[in-house]
Amino acid sequence: MTIVTVGAFDDPIQAHIAKGRLLTEGISAYIADEHYIWANWSMSHALGGVKLRVSPDDKNKATSVLGKLYDGSYESYLSEEENEIACANCNGLVFVTFNTWRAKLSQIAVYLCFGFIIRLRNGKKKCKECGGVFKNDA
């Protein structure tokens, strides 16, 4: 049986999230090279990352699903269901959530001072329709 790679990830957890999305859409998916990366994270780039593979027959459908996963389409469905957040400028419902460089710098500072990594909360949302940015506190 031949299988084709439709995605490569630095982080095995991201590969499993993508695999879960494909399985949800009815596409059989397999993960390759995961254990090498778990054993030695620094080898991730040398090995080309953790690979997500599917049957050649499912390649186009899988690529389409992964595209929707990466562009936040599924995430926007969640925000619509959970709390109906709409853009204040245009009433758009599709957003990209991100953290500011200050939040990321704070995370690095905490790591350097205390030796642990704090989890960043989603600080801001950017509307994909008008580009408006606002705080994520709905």
Ligand SMILES: [Zn+2]
């Ligand atoms: Zn907007």
